[in-house]
Amino acid sequence: MATRxxxxxxxxxxxxxxxxxxxxxLPGVGPKTAQRLALHxxxxxxxEVQALAQALIEAKQQVGVCSVCFHLSAxxxxxxxxxxxxxxxxxxxxxxxxxxxxxxxxxxxxxxxxVLGGLISPMDGIGxxxxxxxxxVRRVNKQDIKEVILxxxxxxxxxxxxxxxxxxxxxxxxxTRIAFGLPMGGDLEYADEVTLARALEGRRELD
Amino acid sequence: MYLKTLHLxxxxxxxxxxxxxxxxxxxxxxxxxxxxxxxxxxVELLATLRSHRALRDRELVLEGETAAQIAAMLxxxxxxxxxxxxxxxxxxxxxxxxxxxxxxxxxxxGMMNAVQFSSLDLDLVRGGPGExxxxxxxxxxxxxxxxxxxxxxxxxxxxxxxxxxxxxxxSIDGETxxxxxxxxxxxxxxxxxxxxxxxxxxxxxxxxxxTELAIWDAQLAAIGSRVIRRRARVIQRIAPLAQSWxxxxxxxxxxxxxxxxPNVHAEQDDPSVVQQxxxxxxxxxxxxxxxxxxxxxxxxxxxxxxxxNQTPARQYGSQGQQxxxxxxxxxxxxxxxxxxxxxxxxxxLDDVLAELDLTRQNKLLDTIQxxxxxxxxxxxxxxxxxEWLKSSQILTVKAGQxxx
Numbered sequence: 001m002a003t004r005x006x007x008x009x010x011x012x013x014x015x016x017x018x019x020x021x022x023x024x025x026l027p028g029v030g031p032k033t034a035q036r037l038a039l040h041x042x043x044x045x046x047x048e049v050q051a052l053a054q055a056l057i058e059a060k061q062q063v064g065v066c067s068v069c070f071h072l073s074a075x076x077x078x079x080x081x082x083x084x085x086x087x088x089x090x091x092x093x094x095x096x097x098x099x100x101x102x103x104x105x106x107x108x109x110x111x112x113x114x115v116l117g118g119l120i121s122p123m124d125g126i127g128x129x130x131x132x133x134x135x136x137v138r139r140v141n142k143q144d145i146k147e148v149i150l151x152x153x154x155x156x157x158x159x160x161x162x163x164x165x166x167x168x169x170x171x172x173x174x175x176t177r178i179a180f181g182l183p184m185g186g187d188l189e190y191a192d193e194v195t196l197a198r199a200l201e202g203r204r205e206l207d
Numbered sequence: 208m209y210l211k212t213l214h215l216x217x218x219x220x221x222x223x224x225x226x227x228x229x230x231x232x233x234x235x236x237x238x239x240x241x242x243x244x245x246x247x248x249x250v251e252l253l254a255t256l257r258s259h260r261a262l263r264d265r266e267l268v269l270e271g272e273t274a275a276q277i278a279a280m281l282x283x284x285x286x287x288x289x290x291x292x293x294x295x296x297x298x299x300x301x302x303x304x305x306x307x308x309x310x311x312x313x314x315x316x317g318m319m320n321a322v323q324f325s326s327l328d329l330d331l332v333r334g335g336p337g338e339x340x341x342x343x344x345x346x347x348x349x350x351x352x353x354x355x356x357x358x359x360x361x362x363x364x365x366x367x368x369x370x371x372x373x374x375x376x377x378s379i380d381g382e383t384x385x386x387x388x389x390x391x392x393x394x395x396x397x398x399x400x401x402x403x404x405x406x407x408x409x410x411x412x413x414x415x416x417x418t419e420l421a422i423w424d425a426q427l428a429a430i431g432s433r434v435i436r437r438r439a440r441v442i443q444r445i446a447p448l449a450q451s452w453x454x455x456x457x458x459x460x461x462x463x464x465x466x467x468x469p470n471v472h473a474e475q476d477d478p479s480v481v482q483q484x485x486x487x488x489x490x491x492x493x494x495x496x497x498x499x500x501x502x503x504x505x506x507x508x509x510x511x512x513x514x515x516n517q518t519p520a521r522q523y524g525s526q527g528q529q530x531x532x533x534x535x536x537x538x539x540x541x542x543x544x545x546x547x548x549x550x551x552x553x554x555x556l557d558d559v560l561a562e563l564d565l566t567r568q569n570k571l572l573d574t575i576q577x578x579x580x581x582x583x584x585x586x587x588x589x590x591x592x593x594e595w596l597k598s599s600q601i602l603t604v605k606a607g608q609x610x611x
Contacts, residue, residue: 123370128419160422164418
């Protein structure tokens with residue numbers, strides 16, 4: 001009799017079982033999705049599967065982080081840091097490379113970035129020394145920086161990180177943080193209390 | 208407000224159960240461990256998103272299943288609303304209002320209000336301060352839903368700060384052991400024998416760690432003072448109500464006083480004054496916190512004191528007095544919620560009527576009348592007044608099924 005655990009081995013032929021197991025390690029992928037993806041891969045032409053495998057390995061081998069701003073990059077210094085037409089005097093500090101991508105999509109920001117690589121969270125053993133904070137201070141100290149914009153989410157950990165980084169940078173330059181509040185097109189009456197309170201806190205005078 | 212229907216799916220020991228409430232009073236009759244309290248728990252969850260019995264959502268899901276659901280139709284003065292909560296054995300719970308799932312659970316709170324009264328509530332008087340803090344917090348969540356968010360933020364800051372204090376303690380403990388064994392300095396001997404350093408801030412810590420602690424201090428004080436001020440306010444409102452109920456039930460022989468004893472005491476109820484007092488106390492207790500490796504200042508150490516005729520009810524109250532006190536608290540909760548929300552909340556009586564003597568029972572039943580929709584669990588109908596039984600809907604609960 002096949003037990004539940006042995007099920008994977010007996011139901012799927014070995015190489016397929018291995019593929020499913022690997023796929024299942026990806027975030028957000030459960031056993032059902034893994035099975036669907038695996039069966040889909042088997043149906044595709046071999047060249048396409050080759051290309052996928054190649055892309056996986058090349059991405060892993062070639063993508064590291066920029067030595068200046070720590071954004072994901074295949075070069076030692078990333079494209080944003082090298083771009084001559086971007087404002088060299090403004091740095092936007094974010095927690096994660098995903099935030100850089102989100103901000104870039106707006107096409108509203110033309111300065112440089114600095115990726116901290118996480119948020120201060122003692123519970124997870126992450127203190128200031130585990131983040132790219134010293135590198136940021138050195139950058140601000142050495143270069144002619146006119147403004148540092150802190151774009152970190154307003155969670156408890158984000159707030160602590162913002163306050164910490166802000167305190168360190170204040171002696172060197174102007175430090176600002178992005179505003180939090182109501183979503184565009186949102187009705188005031190539907191906003192929840194927390195967001196509204198936040199928006200009130202960050203109110204400003206009409207131009 | 209009136210709960211019209213309740214639908215339980217794979218919740219606790221119910222596989223699939225639809226319940227229609229056809230009278231303001233419903234008696235759930237059945238032996239122990241049949242599912243009576245589970246039904247009340249479902250109502251409690253709809254009102255507060257908290258359960259006083261379950262630590263994890265997994266416990267709420269029927270054995271062998273992956274998800275449970277509670278759905279309800281509630282009649283309010285403004286119209287009827289559909290509420291639903293889905294619990295998962297692994298994963299987050301989701302809530303929906305009128306068929307639309309809500310991004311924030313906060314928006315679900317306050318839709319339905321209920322006061323729970325069970326035999327466990329005697330722990331409110333007899334138990335530790337945690338029981339009383341939990342009582343105030345549950346009440347506050349219903350009155351001011353945003354409090355749920357504040358409390359959650361406070362607990363996160365607290366856990367983070369505790370983790371940091373523990374780390375700091377560990378790093379210093381390791382360091383002093385090393386230096387002691389490495390270099391022995393006879394001149395410093397006396398100083399080294401001190402149980403803790405003389406300076407107020409622990410030495411040897413890297414600046415980054417000290418700066419980080421200062422920021423967690425500021426966050427703890429900012430959010431903590433919001434918790435303190437809201438607790439103070441709700442206690443101030445409920446105290447006179449409970450006092451008047453207690454006087455009535457005890458036939459004017461006893462005077463109940465409820466006093467908030469916050470861990471951080473401030474002279475004025477002003478946000479900046481409370482925050483300042485908080486920060487000052489953190490500074491005073493810095494050495495103790497450092498050596499214990501945990502946060503000893505803040506509302507997680509609050510106490511709420513009940514005194515009857517100026518005697519602490521916890522130590523000196525008799526059984527009867529303690530029961531009167533709990534009953535007075537619950538009646539005060541009903542009235543307070545009603546006055547704030549503008550509609551009478553539901554009352555959940557879990558196995559508690561039988562424990563009250565006739566006088567107290569009648570006081571309770573007089574108050575309820577038909578104004579507060581009431582769900583009552585009991586193992587036998589013997590202790591109920593005949594008139595009362597006549598106007599009640601009686602449901603029999605047996606092995607996770609309800610029979611009319």
